[in-house]
Amino acid sequence: MTQPTSSDQPVLRVTGATVTLDGRRVLTGVDLDVAPGEFVTLLGANGSGKSTLVRAAVGLVPLDSGSVELFGTPLARFRDRRRIGYVPQRSRAVAGVPATVHEVVMSGRLPRRPYLGFGGRADREAVEAAVDRVGLGDRLRSSLADLSGGQQQRVLIARALVTGADLLVMDEPTAGVDHRHQESLAELLGDLSRDGVSVLLVAHELGPMRVLIDRAVVLHDGVVRYDGPVSGVTGEEHEHVHHHATRETRIDVPGAEGVW
């Protein structure tokens, strides 16, 4: 059963979250709310704690102190997992996974099913529709290992979509995805957002998603440095250098042309 959510209650409320990993303080006293139907983006330099925060929000990383509530229920008591669609960072999720596109996306239906077993017709149809929606209809039976990084990323998005979730938590869902598919993903997220789905998006480059965003939260060294409209993110707040294996790109402020 879906729990009722009063219209003003946040779908996600993180309060005073402090996290230490391997003896290193990664988040300090972080507050983050996502309202019903809101589209929030989490920005910040490499290593500022974005992934750790979203992983803590979905219960994958324990807090030293502070709290997480999902749909008004403390995380420890939250059982309605299908209300959350989580897209992990691809590198964390797909390394060495010997599964087909169909299997991975079908696993997104598991929280909806009362017992394990082969998916029913509704499950199969939902899987096929989601895989079509991310442009991989012809790769349903392909092994994940045979897909490009951008295609694997789209499989993870399809997996989150089939949950029919009310809150999508996406950790860099467009990393490695080409511009055309980023645009179609933005269109899809726009449709879901208009239907009332809430989104928490970790991003480096907003690209076509930018127009969808209601609010930006900027992390810096594990602390919230800014929380407000994207247009208010200044160079100082968002100044960061991205380190990639083969290149280093300086991202300047939004409003200033370019990657944003």
Ligand SMILES: Nc1ncnc2c1ncn2[C@@H]1O[C@H](COP(=O)(O)OP(=O)(O)OP(=O)(O)O)[C@@H](O)[C@H]1O
């Ligand atoms: N399991 C872990 N053990 C120890 N330190 C960790 C662990 N996971 C992350 N960290 C450290 O915590 C800090 C924050 O990492 P996190 O992945 O949350 O940052 P991020 O903002 O998502 O970075 P990126 O943009 O590179 O994905 C980094 O310094 C990272 O090295």
